[in-house]
Amino acid sequence: MKFLIAGSGSIGRRHIRNLLALGEKDILLYRTHQSTLSDEEINQFPFETDLQAALAWHPDAVIISNPTSKHLDVAILAAAAGCHLLIEKPVSGSLDRLDILEEKVFNMACKTLIGFQFRFHPVLKQIKELLSEGSLGRVLSAQAHWGEYLPGWHPWEDYRGGYAARNDLGGGVVLTLCHPIDYLRWLIGEIDMVSAKVGKISDLEIAVEDNAEITLGFENGCVGHVHLDYYQQPAEHWLEITTTQGHIRWNNASGAAEIYHIEHGWSRLEPPSGFERNDLFFSEMRHFIEVIKGNEESLCDLSDGKKALEIVLAVYQSSMEDSRSVSI
Numbered sequence: 001m002k003f004l005i006a007g008s009g010s011i012g013r014r015h016i017r018n019l020l021a022l023g024e025k026d027i028l029l030y031r032t033h034q035s036t037l038s039d040e041e042i043n044q045f046p047f048e049t050d051l052q053a054a055l056a057w058h059p060d061a062v063i064i065s066n067p068t069s070k071h072l073d074v075a076i077l078a079a080a081a082g083c084h085l086l087i088e089k090p091v092s093g094s095l096d097r098l099d100i101l102e103e104k105v106f107n108m109a110c111k112t113l114i115g116f117q118f119r120f121h122p123v124l125k126q127i128k129e130l131l132s133e134g135s136l137g138r139v140l141s142a143q144a145h146w147g148e149y150l151p152g153w154h155p156w157e158d159y160r161g162g163y164a165a166r167n168d169l170g171g172g173v174v175l176t177l178c179h180p181i182d183y184l185r186w187l188i189g190e191i192d193m194v195s196a197k198v199g200k201i202s203d204l205e206i207a208v209e210d211n212a213e214i215t216l217g218f219e220n221g222c223v224g225h226v227h228l229d230y231y232q233q234p235a236e237h238w239l240e241i242t243t244t245q246g247h248i249r250w251n252n253a254s255g256a257a258e259i260y261h262i263e264h265g266w267s268r269l270e271p272p273s274g275f276e277r278n279d280l281f282f283s284e285m286r287h288f289i290e291v292i293k294g295n296e297e298s299l300c301d302l303s304d305g306k307k308a309l310e311i312v313l314a315v316y317q318s319s320m321e322d323s324r325s326v327s328i
Contacts, residue, residue, distance in 0.1 A: 001292065004059035004083070006030040006051075006074045007066030008042055009163075010154065011088060011115075014278065015063050016042065018285040030054040030074070032066075037156065055081045061292055062086075065115075067163040068170025069093045072101055079104035084292045086285075088115040090178050090312060091305035093170035098306060105302055113288045113298050114305035116182040120283040123257050123269045127241075127248055128187050136261060137244030139188050142224040144180035144239045146252075147232025150204060164230075165206040172208035174198055174315050177228045180239070181315075182300070182308045184216065184224050187241070190307075191224075193217030194314040195325045202231040214315055217325075 003019055005012050008031055019027060029047035048054035051074060062078040064071050064087045072092050075085055079101060091114055092098060105112055118124055130136055151159040163169040164176045185191050198212040210231055216224035237252035250257040255271035290296040314326040 001060040001289070002026040002028065002057065004028045004030055004054055004057070004062045004078070006054075006062060006064050006078075007088075008035045009037065009065065012063070012065035013037065013041055014281055015065060015086075015285060016045070018278070018282045021282065022286060022289060024289070028054060028057050028059060051077055055083070059083055061288070064088060067166075068175060069168060071170075072097050076101050076104055079108055079110050082108045082110065084111040084288075085302075086113045086115060086288045087302075087305065089182070089305065090170075090175050090309050091302065092309060093175060095306075095309065095313065098309075102302060102306075111291045111298060112302040112305075113284070113291060114300045114302065114308075115284065116179060116186075116300050116304070116308070117280040117284050118179050118183045119186055119299050120280045120287070121255070122271050122275065122279075123250060123255055124183060124187070124239075126269050127250065127257060130248075130259070131187060131241070131243075136246045136248070136259075139218075139220070139222045140242050140244060141222060142184055142188060142239070142241045143226075144184060144224070145227045146177050146180060146237040147227065147229040148177075148235035148237070149233045150206070150210070150230040152233075152235075160205050165204075165208060167208050171206075172198075173210055173228045173230050174212050174214075174312055178308060178312050180226045180228070181214075181216075181311050182304070183239075184226070185307065185311070186300075186304075188218055188220070188222050188224070190219045190328075191216050191311055192219050192328050193325050194311060194318050194328065195323050196315040196318040197323050198315065198319040202229075204230060206230070212315065212319075216311075 027045050029045050031047045061084040064074050164171045196214040198209040200210050202210045204210055211229040214226040239250045241248040245262050247260040255275055257269040259267045291298050318326045
């Protein structure tokens with residue numbers, strides 16, 4: 001298959017490496033030369049600086065890894081050309097034009113996958129199975145915490161100019177670290193209420209929010225809470241779920257989870273030996289290829305991406321309205 005990569009920053013290059021590892025070598029780049037990384041790694045690939053010229057190469061699939069605010073600029077034209085789409089999360093920074101993308105995807109029968117890679121975490125997948133089978137009873141509450149110091153993300157660049165720190169590129173902690181919003185919905189069920197407060201409280205030199213406290217109401221009655229920030233050192237990313245029959249603790253640093261059952265006590269779920277962060281992206285790319293071939297159904301399609309974005313936008317709306325509850 002022929003792949004077009006739109007965006008050659010760190011995530012775009014990760015996708016290139018994983019495609020190569022999966023035996024896919026027909027790769028074209030759409031570049032605007034805004035990346036802060038050296039061109040050495042990608043000099044071997046042909047590129048176009050005009051999107052229409054890139055699409056004229058007739059790629060089978062387009063991987064959209066440019067800044068959030070520019071996702072739909074590429075996605076709509078790519079879908080109109082009949083390309084399958086892997087779109088980095090979030091699908092966009094607003095709902096504007098998302099209906100146009102949906103129409104193009106439907107009319108051209110495009111397969112879609114949104115880049116919420118934590119859906120491919122081996123231990124989170126086991127947790128989902130536990131919750132689905134009901135052995136731990138009904139979910140009552142959940143908490144997710146992700147705090148990570150923004151200047152440490154990309155040491156090769158000035159954090160103030162990165163996409164995560166710029167409103168015009170779709171930055172801000174809620175949009176950028178929205179993974180827990182997606183995986184809580186995936187694990188527990190649909191979210192129908194949001195109450196939140198977001199703001200800027202650190203000394204970071206950014207013009208976007210650096211923290212968020214989010215309360216989520218689920219259709220099944222569960223209550224969730226998500227904390228996000230750009231300033232915590234050392235970084236922490238963890239999830240806890242309380243059920244009628246036990247408790248779950250997952251830590252992203254180790255990848256493992258501790259499971260408590262009121263009758264059987266504590267047990268532990270471990271990721272496979274040698275597991276590393278890139279395994280999530282590698283599994284995601286392998287899955288995308290199988291989705292294109294028709295061998296698998298997308299685990300996170302455009303409708304999932306839209307739902308996550310609606311929740312994120314409700315977070316901002318609630319915060320602007322003094323944490324008033326917003327229905328989804």
